[in-house]
Amino acid sequence: MRKGQIIFLLFSISFILFGLNLLLGPVTIPARTLFSLIKGSVVDDLSRNILLQIRFPQSVTAILAGAGLATAGLLMQTLFRNPLAGPDVLGITSGASLGVAVITMFTGAWIVYMPQLGVLSLILSAMAGAMVVMLTILALSQRIKDNAMLLITGLMMGYISSAVVGVLTVYSSAENLQAFTLWGLGTFSSVSWDRMNYFAGVTIIALFMAMLLPKPLNMLLMGERYASNLGLRVERSRFIVLFCAGLLTAVVTAFCGPIAFIGVATPHITRLAIGGSDHRILLPANMLIGASVALLCNLIARMPGVEGALPINAVTSLMGAPIVIWVVLTRHKRKYL
Amino acid sequence: MKKIHLLVLIGTILIATLFNACVNSEHRNSKAVNSAFTIVHLRYAREFSIKKFQTYKILEVKNAWDTLHTLARYILVSRKIPLPQNLPEGIIIRTPVQSIGCTTSVDACMADKLGVLSLINAVAEREYIHQPIIDEQFKKGKITEIGSSMNVSVEKLMEANPEILFVSPFKDNKYGHLKQTGVPLILISNYLENHPLGRAEWILFYGAFFEKDVLAKKIFDSISSHYEHLVSLTRNLSHRPTIFSGKLFGNLWYMAGGKSYPARFFKDAGADYLWANRPETGSFPLDFETVYQKAINADYWQVLEFYNGNYSYQNLKTEYPPYAHFKAFQKKQVLFCNTHYRDYYEQGLLEPDIILADLINILHPGLLKNHQSKYFALLK
Numbered sequence: 053m054r055k056g057q058i059i060f061l062l063f064s065i066s067f068i069l070f071g072l073n074l075l076l077g078p079v080t081i082p083a084r085t086l087f088s089l090i091k092g093s094v095v096d097d098l099s100r101n102i103l104l105q106i107r108f109p110q111s112v113t114a115i116l117a118g119a120g121l122a123t124a125g126l127l128m129q130t131l132f133r134n135p136l137a138g139p140d141v142l143g144i145t146s147g148a149s150l151g152v153a154v155i156t157m158f159t160g161a162w163i164v165y166m167p168q169l170g171v172l173s174l175i176l177s178a179m180a181g182a183m184v185v186m187l188t189i190l191a192l193s194q195r196i197k198d199n200a201m202l203l204i205t206g207l208m209m210g211y212i213s214s215a216v217v218g219v220l221t222v223y224s225s226a227e228n229l230q231a232f233t234l235w236g237l238g239t240f241s242s243v244s245w246d247r248m249n250y251f252a253g254v255t256i257i258a259l260f261m262a263m264l265l266p267k268p269l270n271m272l273l274m275g276e277r278y279a280s281n282l283g284l285r286v287e288r289s290r291f292i293v294l295f296c297a298g299l300l301t302a303v304v305t306a307f308c309g310p311i312a313f314i315g316v317a318t319p320h321i322t323r324l325a326i327g328g329s330d331h332r333i334l335l336p337a338n339m340l341i342g343a344s345v346a347l348l349c350n351l352i353a354r355m356p357g358v359e360g361a362l363p364i365n366a367v368t369s370l371m372g373a374p375i376v377i378w379v380v381l382t383r384h385k386r387k388y389l
Numbered sequence: 390m391k392k393i394h395l396l397v398l399i400g401t402i403l404i405a406t407l408f409n410a411c412v413n414s415e416h417r418n419s420k421a422v423n424s425a426f427t428i429v430h431l432r433y434a435r436e437f438s439i440k441k442f443q444t445y446k447i448l449e450v451k452n453a454w455d456t457l458h459t460l461a462r463y464i465l466v467s468r469k470i471p472l473p474q475n476l477p478e479g480i481i482i483r484t485p486v487q488s489i490g491c492t493t494s495v496d497a498c499m500a501d502k503l504g505v506l507s508l509i510n511a512v513a514e515r516e517y518i519h520q521p522i523i524d525e526q527f528k529k530g531k532i533t534e535i536g537s538s539m540n541v542s543v544e545k546l547m548e549a550n551p552e553i554l555f556v557s558p559f560k561d562n563k564y565g566h567l568k569q570t571g572v573p574l575i576l577i578s579n580y581l582e583n584h585p586l587g588r589a590e591w592i593l594f595y596g597a598f599f600e601k602d603v604l605a606k607k608i609f610d611s612i613s614s615h616y617e618h619l620v621s622l623t624r625n626l627s628h629r630p631t632i633f634s635g636k637l638f639g640n641l642w643y644m645a646g647g648k649s650y651p652a653r654f655f656k657d658a659g660a661d662y663l664w665a666n667r668p669e670t671g672s673f674p675l676d677f678e679t680v681y682q683k684a685i686n687a688d689y690w691q692v693l694e695f696y697n698g699n700y701s702y703q704n705l706k707t708e709y710p711p712y713a714h715f716k717a718f719q720k721k722q723v724l725f726c727n728t729h730y731r732d733y734y735e736q737g738l739l740e741p742d743i744i745l746a747d748l749i750n751i752l753h754p755g756l757l758k759n760h761q762s763k764y765f766a767l768l769k
Contacts, residue, residue, distance in 0.1 A: 077676065077678050078675075078676045078678050078679040078682075079678045079679065079681070079682045098681075098682060098685060101681075101711065101714055102678055102681060102682070105710065105711045105714070106677060106678055106681065106711055107678075222537075230695055234638065234639065237638065237639030237640070238639060238640075239637075239639045239640035240640065241637070241640050241677060241709070242709075244709065244710045244711075245710070246710065309639070353640060354676045354678070355676065359675065359679055360673065360674060360675065360676075361640065361641050361642075361674050361675055361676035361679075362641075362674070363639060363640065363641060363674075364639070364640050
């Protein structure tokens with residue numbers, strides 16, 4: 053298949069899943085109603101509100117969060133040349149959590165409820181936390197050449213962040229603790245329309261930034277010496293990639309809470325699907341697959357047709373963890389990464 | 390041979406059942422059946438039992454997760470008599486106990502009601518305990534802080550060395566390591582009771598350790614008769630407003646089951662709880678949409694929030710804008726309790742009658758004369 057066809061196919065899958073997310077849910081809404089809403093005709097208030105105020109923002113959030121986390125995962129895997137790198141595996145998400153913990157514990161729970169200032173400080177603190185962990189891992193990666201060791205270091209960074217969060221929670225007020233715990237559960241329904249422009253704005257900018265990076269990424273994948281021989285300014289490229297991945301992890305984590313496994317698992321599905329590691333196609337395909345995975349997880353968590361629901365992170369972990377295990381088991385067979 | 394065995398077995402079971410039936414029917418009023426023991430009749434509590442023998446009492450805590458076994462058995466023997474021979478198996482406690490450790494604020498409330506606050510010499514989570522005497526005693530150095538309820542410090546507990554320590558049991562027991570201190574752990578599973586009066590009736594269990602059985606019974610009777618009086622007011626009301634409770638927690642809405650503690654309050658307050666038919670005694674997770682569809686036109690919405698400050702409709706709306714679509718929100722009929730200022734989970738356990746009165750006063754205005762609300766009021 054040619055590049056265009058693959059992208060078109062993946063786009064169609066995402067689009068269908070988006071449609072299913074709008075159509076299916078615990079409350080039965082006939083497809084007819086959805087179409088008349090799109091056409092602009094009058095529909096009953098309940099269906100209209102469920103579609104426009106609940107399902108639509110939730111699906112858009114899932115698309116952006118999925119694409120964002122998947123891209124962050126891909127950038128990290130290429131940068132570290134490690135198939136197990138990803139927002140949550142290397143402790144980046146824990147770093148973001150630490151940032152959010154610090155800001156909620158010290159400034160108070162109001163920050164979570166504030167529409168503008170709160171959101172901004174939430175992103176910045178998540179970003180700061182994520183960047184601290186990423187920079188540390190990057191610095192360590194210069195000295196530690198063994199990927200397994202790097203991974204262990206990343207896990208340890210995650211543990212340290214979690215431990216600091218643990219200490220903070222002991223000494224914080226019950227109210228701040230509650231706000232933080234709530235955030236830590238993870239959900240795609242936390243981004244309502246009045247926050248969507250912030251979330252969508254930052255995520256889309258970061259995704260665009262990532263789309264400009266396929267060339268340096270391809271070079272980095274071949275090794276740093278090779279990349280610098282080809283004329284790449286390795287240090288600078290590396291920083292841009294890192295910044296982009298950190299921003300994506302931070303913004304998604306700040307708004308949706310820590311979402312497990314989508315970041316690390318999606319790039320593997322993408323490589324398997326397109327059978328190569330050329331970032332010119334890998335990047336957009338990965339975004340679309342990330343969006344599809346998040347939409348699928350959201351659909352499963354809401355359990356259409358049944359009175360009940362599942363925590364979103366349980367679903368993403370159940371889907372993502374087997375993929376990671378498969379990667380570990382079949383690693384030696386694959387050429388790329 | 391086998392048949393004889395079987396007959397003997399069946400015979401034994403029959404006799405045991407008959408005897409048991411006699412004991413149960415006779416014991417409704419705590420009367421002695423024979424000189425062996427009397428069972429204290431409990432009206433609402435299901436998770437413990439008290440048997441009175443001539444020289445001792447047996448307190449048993451049921452195992453909610455494994456009904457074939459009891460979770461704990463305590464043998465209470467008065468200090469005034471020498472320890473009787475051939476006591477049954479169990480943890481022996483000499484009563485009245487002279488020092489106690491509390492791991493939850495509920496324990497402190499119970500001790501307060503029974504007039505034995507001064508016996509407390511160890512507390513966990515002091516910040517949630519609101520009795521001023523505790524603060525005073527603490528400043529005088531008479532009370533040791535022993536950590537949090539989920540993480541009691543072994544060393545601090547040994548230092549305080551109370552005669553007994555009240556703890557809340559969980560399915561996977563987190564208190565095993567405390568056994569090495571030698572301080573008997575008294576398991577309090579009152580939170581598993583599904584009837585508000587069942588939780589309050591645990592005061593009888595606490596009372597036994599201080600030989601305050603009579604006082605405990607008096608306190609409980611006063612609570613239950615007030616509660617039952619209120620129920621009699623609402624039982625035959627024709628208008629029963631619809632109600633639902635809770636909020637989103639992450640992507641899930643944990644709705645109280647139909648057999649749960651809040652559901653019972655709603656029923657007794659003369660409301661029609663929307664999920665009353667669900668069999669759960671705890672809560673169950675729902676997607677927001679499900680709640681939205683079913684509760685959009687409900688008359689009332691109950692919200693409990695721990696919030697430092699003035700919680701308002703604006704807070705609810707900022708948290709999740711679709712909350713504002715509920716009719717209860719639009720008509721400003723949100724029953725609200727700010728647990729930062731109101732001890733709903735602590736003191737409230739011993740005041741189910743007052744909680745019920747609060748609910749009735751809002752759901753059926755005018756039914757109660759001159760009621761001052763303590764826990765619940767309409768959100769402003």
